Amino acid sequence: MMSILENSKIIVDIDSCTKCEACVNECRFYYFDSDILCLDKKADDYCIECGKCAAVCPVNAITLKLHKDEILREIPTKENFPSFEFLGNLFQVRRSRRQFTNKPVPKELIEKILNIAGRYSATAWNQEKVYFTVVQNRETLKKLSEESTNQVKNLVRNFEDPQGRNTLETAFPPRFIKRLEGLIPAFKLFLKMIRKGIEVWRRDAEIIIIHSPKDALSPIENCTLAACQIMLAAETLGLGTCSLGYITAFFNVMRPVAKIVKLPLKHIAGYTLAIGYPKARYYRIPARKPLKVKWF
Numbered sequence: 001m002m003s004i005l006e007n008s009k010i011i012v013d014i015d016s017c018t019k020c021e022a023c024v025n026e027c028r029f030y031y032f033d034s035d036i037l038c039l040d041k042k043a044d045d046y047c048i049e050c051g052k053c054a055a056v057c058p059v060n061a062i063t064l065k066l067h068k069d070e071i072l073r074e075i076p077t078k079e080n081f082p083s084f085e086f087l088g089n090l091f092q093v094r095r096s097r098r099q100f101t102n103k104p105v106p107k108e109l110i111e112k113i114l115n116i117a118g119r120y121s122a123t124a125w126n127q128e129k130v131y132f133t134v135v136q137n138r139e140t141l142k143k144l145s146e147e148s149t150n151q152v153k154n155l156v157r158n159f160e161d162p163q164g165r166n167t168l169e170t171a172f173p174p175r176f177i178k179r180l181e182g183l184i185p186a187f188k189l190f191l192k193m194i195r196k197g198i199e200v201w202r203r204d205a206e207i208i209i210i211h212s213p214k215d216a217l218s219p220i221e222n223c224t225l226a227a228c229q230i231m232l233a234a235e236t237l238g239l240g241t242c243s244l245g246y247i248t249a250f251f252n253v254m255r256p257v258a259k260i261v262k263l264p265l266k267h268i269a270g271y272t273l274a275i276g277y278p279k280a281r282y283y284r285i286p287a288r289k290p291l292k293v294k295w296f
């Protein structure tokens with residue numbers, strides 16, 4: 001009979017184990033007691049199922065129950081790794097796109113990006129509580145833009161009317177009101193552009209909303225990291241992206257906007273990306289301000 005070491009999250013095939021101690025060195029929940037591999041009882045509660053023990057075992061003797069049906073991919077060989085120069089090109093070539101063609105992005109392409117770039121980004125405590133809502137339907141996209149505009153119009157109107165302003169001040173904390181005050185000129189400019197037929201909130205592109213339960217650990221950071229990887233991955237497939245800070249805020253503070261895409265009430269929108277085929281061709285990489293760094 002196969003001899004195994006097991007807890008609620010992990011199974012170790014002891015017959016295959018060579019006692020190399022790689023798992024012990026990688027994770028504090030593994031230890032040897034008189035030459036016998038053991039798992040600390042605390043692992044049942046505190047193991048975050050990061051899978052590093054399985055990754056580091058040279059004989060593949062460790063399996064996470066969560067991933068028991070998955071065959072773990074071998075680490076790609078060095079030739080399949082991008083060099084610093086290649087990756088550097090990608091970092092520098094990625095730009096926020098503000099103009100997109102109206103060619104729809106194939107669903108399979110977005111799925112491919114989300115499956116690798118989205119699913120494999122880091123999350124606090126390995127919670128993996130990152131959710132994606134992709135909006136490709138033209139009618140829904142139009143509704144999102146129109147509702148955002150209506151909400152912003154109301155906000156500007158209320159802000160400039162003494163009674164409306166009073167209502168806002170009782171409903172929101174002073175910090176929010178101050179922030180809003182700074183945004184009113186930009187909103188007015190956007191409303192002017194919208195009157196000229198320009199779509200300003202989502203750059204007239206399809207969008208990916210990245211959201212997370214509000215009670216997850218570091219929900220916004222997790223969504224941001226996923227967004228960052230998605231932006232880079234999209235670039236390798238000839239797609240362009242743009243961060244959409246305004247629409248992300250609308251999803252969080254304007255329920256009628258969030259309702260259009262059925263964003264769960266218990267979720268926070270951490271990041272929104274416009275995605276599509278870029279219209280303009282860039283010939284040069286814009287310069288950046290000098291590096292700001294302190295060394296100790």
Ligand SMILES: Cc1cc2nc3c(=O)[nH]c(=O)nc-3n(C[C@H](O)[C@H](O)[C@H](O)COP(=O)(O)O)c2cc1C
Pocket residue numbers: 094095096097098242243244245246247
């Ligand atoms: C958090 C965040 C929110 C942003 N929101 C918007 C937005 O709502 N609309 C937009 O056109 N660009 C938005 N941007 C894009 C920035 O303007 C852009 O990143 C910046 O100009 C630098 O250009 P680059 O991304 O091409 O390097 C946002 C960027 C970040 C990081």
